[in-house]
Amino acid sequence: MSDLLIRRADVLQITGDKHTPSASILRDHDIVITGNRIERIVPTGIDPSQFRDVIDAAGLLAMPGLINTHAHVPMVIFRGLAEDVNIDRWFNDFMWPLESNLEPDDVYWGTLLGFAEMLESGVTTTADHYFFMDRAAHAVEKIGARALLAWAIFGSQGHDKIRETADWVRDFQGAAGGRIRTWMAPHAPYTCDDDFLRASVEAAKRLNVGIHIHAAETPQQTQSSLEKRGQTPIQVLQQTGVFEVPTILAHVLGATPSDIEIMAKVKTGVAHAPKTYMKLAMGAAPLLQFRAAGVPVGLATDGAVSNNTLDIWESLRLMPMIQKMTTGVAENLPIPEALYIATRESAQVIGMGDQLGSVEPGYLADLILVDLNGMHHQPLHSITASLVYNTRASDVRTTIVNGQVVMRDRQLLTVDKAEIAAEVRARVNRLAQRTPAKRIQVYNP
Amino acid sequence: MSDLLIRRADVLQITGDKHTPSASILRDHDIVITGNRIERIVPTGIDPSQFRDVIDAAGLLAMPGLINTHAHVPMVIFRGLAEDVNIDRWFNDFMWPLESNLEPDDVYWGTLLGFAEMLESGVTTTADHYFFMDRAAHAVEKIGARALLAWAIFGSQGHDKIRETADWVRDFQGAAGGRIRTWMAPHAPYTCDDDFLRASVEAAKRLNVGIHIHAAETPQQTQSSLEKRGQTPIQVLQQTGVFEVPTILAHVLGATPSDIEIMAKVKTGVAHAPKTYMKLAMGAAPLLQFRAAGVPVGLATDGAVSNNTLDIWESLRLMPMIQKMTTGVAENLPIPEALYIATRESAQVIGMGDQLGSVEPGYLADLILVDLNGMHHQPLHSITASLVYNTRASDVRTTIVNGQVVMRDRQLLTVDKAEIAAEVRARVNRLAQRTPAKRIQVYNP
Numbered sequence: 009m010s011d012l013l014i015r016r017a018d019v020l021q022i023t024g025d026k027h028t029p030s031a032s033i034l035r036d037h038d039i040v041i042t043g044n045r046i047e048r049i050v051p052t053g054i055d056p057s058q059f060r061d062v063i064d065a066a067g068l069l070a071m072p073g074l075i076n077t078h079a080h081v082p083m084v085i086f087r088g089l090a091e092d093v094n095i096d097r098w099f100n101d102f103m104w105p106l107e108s109n110l111e112p113d114d115v116y117w118g119t120l121l122g123f124a125e126m127l128e129s130g131v132t133t134t135a136d137h138y139f140f141m142d143r144a145a146h147a148v149e150k151i152g153a154r155a156l157l158a159w160a161i162f163g164s165q166g167h168d169k170i171r172e173t174a175d176w177v178r179d180f181q182g183a184a185g186g187r188i189r190t191w192m193a194p195h196a197p198y199t200c201d202d203d204f205l206r207a208s209v210e211a212a213k214r215l216n217v218g219i220h221i222h223a224a225e226t227p228q229q230t231q232s233s234l235e236k237r238g239q240t241p242i243q244v245l246q247q248t249g250v251f252e253v254p255t256i257l258a259h260v261l262g263a264t265p266s267d268i269e270i271m272a273k274v275k276t277g278v279a280h281a282p283k284t285y286m287k288l289a290m291g292a293a294p295l296l297q298f299r300a301a302g303v304p305v306g307l308a309t310d311g312a313v314s315n316n317t318l319d320i321w322e323s324l325r326l327m328p329m330i331q332k333m334t335t336g337v338a339e340n341l342p343i344p345e346a347l348y349i350a351t352r353e354s355a356q357v358i359g360m361g362d363q364l365g366s367v368e369p370g371y372l373a374d375l376i377l378v379d380l381n382g383m384h385h386q387p388l389h390s391i392t393a394s395l396v397y398n399t400r401a402s403d404v405r406t407t408i409v410n411g412q413v414v415m416r417d418r419q420l421l422t423v424d425k426a427e428i429a430a431e432v433r434a435r436v437n438r439l440a441q442r443t444p445a446k447r448i449q450v451y452n453p
Numbered sequence: 454m455s456d457l458l459i460r461r462a463d464v465l466q467i468t469g470d471k472h473t474p475s476a477s478i479l480r481d482h483d484i485v486i487t488g489n490r491i492e493r494i495v496p497t498g499i500d501p502s503q504f505r506d507v508i509d510a511a512g513l514l515a516m517p518g519l520i521n522t523h524a525h526v527p528m529v530i531f532r533g534l535a536e537d538v539n540i541d542r543w544f545n546d547f548m549w550p551l552e553s554n555l556e557p558d559d560v561y562w563g564t565l566l567g568f569a570e571m572l573e574s575g576v577t578t579t580a581d582h583y584f585f586m587d588r589a590a591h592a593v594e595k596i597g598a599r600a601l602l603a604w605a606i607f608g609s610q611g612h613d614k615i616r617e618t619a620d621w622v623r624d625f626q627g628a629a630g631g632r633i634r635t636w637m638a639p640h641a642p643y644t645c646d647d648d649f650l651r652a653s654v655e656a657a658k659r660l661n662v663g664i665h666i667h668a669a670e671t672p673q674q675t676q677s678s679l680e681k682r683g684q685t686p687i688q689v690l691q692q693t694g695v696f697e698v699p700t701i702l703a704h705v706l707g708a709t710p711s712d713i714e715i716m717a718k719v720k721t722g723v724a725h726a727p728k729t730y731m732k733l734a735m736g737a738a739p740l741l742q743f744r745a746a747g748v749p750v751g752l753a754t755d756g757a758v759s760n761n762t763l764d765i766w767e768s769l770r771l772m773p774m775i776q777k778m779t780t781g782v783a784e785n786l787p788i789p790e791a792l793y794i795a796t797r798e799s800a801q802v803i804g805m806g807d808q809l810g811s812v813e814p815g816y817l818a819d820l821i822l823v824d825l826n827g828m829h830h831q832p833l834h835s836i837t838a839s840l841v842y843n844t845r846a847s848d849v850r851t852t853i854v855n856g857q858v859v860m861r862d863r864q865l866l867t868v869d870k871a872e873i874a875a876e877v878r879a880r881v882n883r884l885a886q887r888t889p890a891k892r893i894q895v896y897n898p
Contacts (some may be wrong), residue, residue, distance in 0.1 A: 084831070085832065086834070087832075087834060087838075087843075088833070088834035088835030088838035088839060088843075089834050089835070091787070091788055091835065091838050092783055092784055092787040092788060093783055093784065094782065094783040094784070095783075098783075121828060121831055124828045125827075125828040125829045128828060128829075129829075283774070285778065286774035286775065286777060286778045287774055287777060287783065287842070288777075288783050289777040289778060289780070289781050289782055289783035289785075290778075291778070291781070292778070315842075316838060316839070316842040316843050317829045317842070317843050318829070319829065319845075329728070329731035329732055330731070330778075332731060332732060332733075332734040333730065333731045333734060333735075333736070333737070333775075335734070336734050336736070337539065337734055338537055338538055338539040338540075338543075338732065338733050338734040339537055339538065339539070340734075342536070342537040343536055343537060381874070382570075383566060383569045383570040383573060383870060383873075383874070384570045384573075384574075384762045384763070384764065384846070386529070386566055386873075386874050386877055386878070387530065387532075387874070387877045387878050387880075387881045388533070389531070389532060389533035389534050389881065389885060390533030390534070390536065393532075393533035393536050393761060394533060394761070397732070397760075397761040397762070398532075398533075398761050398762050400764075400845050400846065400847055401829070401845065402845055402847035425828060428828075428831075429826070429828070429831050429832070432831055432832045433831070433832050435832075436832045436834065440834060
């Protein structure tokens, strides 16, 4: 017996290179999944009796599970608590005081809540960046998602914290049957001094892992770094050796043209979270320049206190819309490029471009079935336009990670949503306490 | 027997004025609806046996039905057919050639499809602007929505078309038991000459109705009008008498400071459709200046060929996010103002501020029940933040228009969605024909 047959699906294919990608649909195909891999994709007609499980996907679109390249998933527990404020007040008056309330169990339940939201919306892999990530890993293991986890640390916590999180990286590498990978995560150049960054790089090299870090989040951060030390944040990362290991750089709205030249020469990718940039009035990212230089871009949500959801579909459409608006050229970031970024390029950003981001034989069996029959898609003149501009998280019917069906016909199979919501609600009053003096850091880049 | 009792709802209340509004929640209240009006709102405890129909809204939020102040609803039949192009190509190479295929029955089925999408997403009233609006009115009557309909006309169609649509305005005023109002709709100053505008005003005055018109859609249109005739589009509307009747002005991204002074002195409102502006690279509207001058702003979707949906929730969050991003000030358009615009101010734009946009006694019974229990809202630290930044169209459970339940627990009661989708699909091949020479107009403002 083979493992899983998805029958009669239309299958999204993204081909070509990142600058001239092409999006097309294989109509009425069967997808054979063996273990955690996609084995074959053939025109419908396979005998279903030979499979342990069969999903009838007639009328549904099969596409790669979506990838969230930068989030702070457990922050869902604080969502709605920091509204209508710029980034400096967002950090100093809201986020960092709130996070002084954080306990390890909050991270466990917050991770379950956030990944439940994401699996329901078709995100199968997330590169997460937060605290108490041992607890996050247990939640990821339970809920059945794939994750690249990184334990955020500040220079103020001292070098012991580097050693501690390096031990965690070692201990949790390949956990949950290979669904969990772990990286190092010094928070940002403005919260980690050069020695701290260098020591983090040494740990990453020793462990053969990458570094997930915030960098040049705004043009102001770049300006401030230039004034304080004559170097941009990207130059700081270069001279402290951070680019000697693979990196995910979150946001990078403040990249200069020479920063982009540096980035193009190393193994890095930019995580792009446009809703945060709009809500916190941070500006727009130089995405067209990144991609022209060959720096891959991945879709991201960032955390739910700035986003305020973990809805990657919203990121998918805000990304091209902001580029069109700010350049005045509607031809920029056309639909096939947006879909390429959402799939293959996001996989590349997290270092898995040869295994994720495409429904094709040999790739990991992370895929979703999307229902484009709703009134808001009809008539379906263009499936690819509908994917970028019409699709709602609630259109995702079924989510498969690593060959396992984790949501089937909108029913999440791995966790009890009511239990998660109740556990999180029980923590709300304590979590909402906000004493500015108790902030865990000060934002003064 | 009274008509309808909505039990145990939390009820959104928007109070105060437009510059310092306040949003609050009445917990556990009963809403009594008699005929087409809200009669009372009291703490839960009314005996349900005295009502012909009872809806249990425990755990749901009751709020005003949303208002779409500018759409071209039947254009849903073309959605997905004009992607990644600027406004001039959008008109000349796509939209106006496509619309040469339009037949009256297309408008009927397109109107049903678009209003089905909107009723499912909680839009109860739409100010629509399109062709063959006699057929649109029949569709609105059938589906149970409320609408302010306007039959779009071009100067090239001649003054007979003014008389013809004026007769339609007269004949359909108050149709569908009062749910339908009708206005005049010369398309725009750049497609209607001054005599045509003046004659449209005369008809509107005679019929005691307003005018729904596109105006200064982009800064380029304003610049071009200044070059060609030394007047802005808003000045053209003023000197042709258009502002002597109530108006809805669509878009107005090209308003100058002195235009805004003109607009502040007359009975007008701006319909704001931010997704179109982003997708077509048109820029951002001076919303803060409109509101500071006292010009009301209403939420809109525009048509589905630029949007590409009729999802007003998306407009609700794009509106403040764009203002924050373009001004660099995240404090701009805070959540209570966004909700005020979505409700009371949108009602004011369509001339019904004393009857729509609030759940309060005496107002028309247009309201929706929204489910904020999904994972993407949890934990619900802030209901109002969740309404603006987290709510999906699919969170709307029940929609009531004019005292009639048109969607109950996600089931649309007035139409057969499968029939509508099939009728529209049967038209797709004919509608998608695109011969630029057959365009119905030329865009050259």
